[in-house]
Amino acid sequence: MAIQISSELLDGCVLALLQTEDFYGYALTQRLQASIAVSESTLYPVLRRLKKNGWVTTYDQAYQGRNRRYYQITAAGATQLAAISQDWTTYSQAINSLLKGGAPS
Amino acid sequence: MTDYLHKFAALLVQLNDTERDEVLEFYREYILDAQLDTYEDCVAELGTPKQLARKVLADYSIRFNENLQDSDSSKPQKSKAGVRAIWLVVLALLSTPITIPALIVIMAILFAVAAVVFALGVALVCGLFGLTILGFGMLTAGIGVFGQSIWVACFYIGTGLAIIGGELLILPLVVWFISLIIQGVSKVVQRLYHRFVKRNRAERGGRHHEKNH
Numbered sequence: 364m365a366i367q368i369s370s371e372l373l374d375g376c377v378l379a380l381l382q383t384e385d386f387y388g389y390a391l392t393q394r395l396q397a398s399i400a401v402s403e404s405t406l407y408p409v410l411r412r413l414k415k416n417g418w419v420t421t422y423d424q425a426y427q428g429r430n431r432r433y434y435q436i437t438a439a440g441a442t443q444l445a446a447i448s449q450d451w452t453t454y455s456q457a458i459n460s461l462l463k464g465g466a467p468s
Numbered sequence: 469m470t471d472y473l474h475k476f477a478a479l480l481v482q483l484n485d486t487e488r489d490e491v492l493e494f495y496r497e498y499i500l501d502a503q504l505d506t507y508e509d510c511v512a513e514l515g516t517p518k519q520l521a522r523k524v525l526a527d528y529s530i531r532f533n534e535n536l537q538d539s540d541s542s543k544p545q546k547s548k549a550g551v552r553a554i555w556l557v558v559l560a561l562l563s564t565p566i567t568i569p570a571l572i573v574i575m576a577i578l579f580a581v582a583a584v585v586f587a588l589g590v591a592l593v594c595g596l597f598g599l600t601i602l603g604f605g606m607l608t609a610g611i612g613v614f615g616q617s618i619w620v621a622c623f624y625i626g627t628g629l630a631i632i633g634g635e636l637l638i639l640p641l642v643v644w645f646i647s648l649i650i651q652g653v654s655k656v657v658q659r660l661y662h663r664f665v666k667r668n669r670a671e672r673g674g675r676h677h678e679k680n681h
Contacts, residue, residue: 386546388497388501389498389502390501403513404514404523407495407524408523408524408527414625429497431501432493432494441470
């Protein structure tokens with residue numbers, strides 16, 4: 364796909380996935396890559412940013428003698444997700460209408 | 469796999485312990501979950517340790533530098549951090565396969581700017597150095613002819629002292645000017661980095677995992 368995703372949208376995608384369930388790093392990458400092309404090294408900076416902004420929290424869970432760090436969306440994260448969704452709806456409608464050559468709605 | 473993480477960790481010396489541990493823990497878990505058993509597997513998935521470290525560091529450095537500019541830290545620290553940010557951004561750009569012409573243009577611009585700044589710096593240093601030698605030469609000559617003509621000696625010594633004095637006055641101004649240039653370039657580089665690299669990062673090297681479909 365030639366169109367590149369912005370970091371805001373990537374934040375939104377990750378938050379949306381986390382709203383369905385808690386993910387650990389690798390599973391989250393896999394899930395994301397099933398839908399869009401993101402590189403393996405992309406996700407760490409994203410999760411770090413989300414955590415710094417207080418949109419996600421982490422907790423560790425034992426798995427086969429080691430820990431897996433799970434990411435969980437916070438209330439602030441849910442608010443942020445709603446805002447990004449809202450922006451995206453407006454934006455995508457505008458782009459869709461432009462691409463169809465239609466008049467401004 | 470342990471080799472990979474060791475090499476990666478060794479490249480993260482600039483981060484503090486907490487930050488480094490967090491990065492390492494994330495990628496250790498990732499590598500285990502992805503079952504990347506050999507060093508080659510890790511490279512295929514995440515890039516070489518150097519590439520990965522540069523990406524991580526470039527991300528940190530820029531945030532770090534922004535924080536620095538918010539606080540009231542002294543100038544030398546600022547321009548030092550500025551130089552480091554430029555360097556890391558250049559490395560991060562270099563470590564990625566150049567697929568986008570924009571990157572080539574950025575590199576060309578960066579190179580041109582670097583050349584100009586370097587040339588200016590060399591000219592300034594040479595000029596100051598020449599003046600200093602002239603000043604001391606005058607002083608020596610003045611002392612040399614002291615026995616023959618006291619007035620000529622006075623002229624030489626006076627001129628020499630005036631030159632050195634003038635230089636000492638200008639020096640802080642020159643240092644301030646240089647640090648201003650470095651900070652300006654650093655800001656431009658960071659803006660370029662944000663504009664082009666951050667947006668592309670999601671796309672770049674994103675291998676499609678067909679098996680997941």
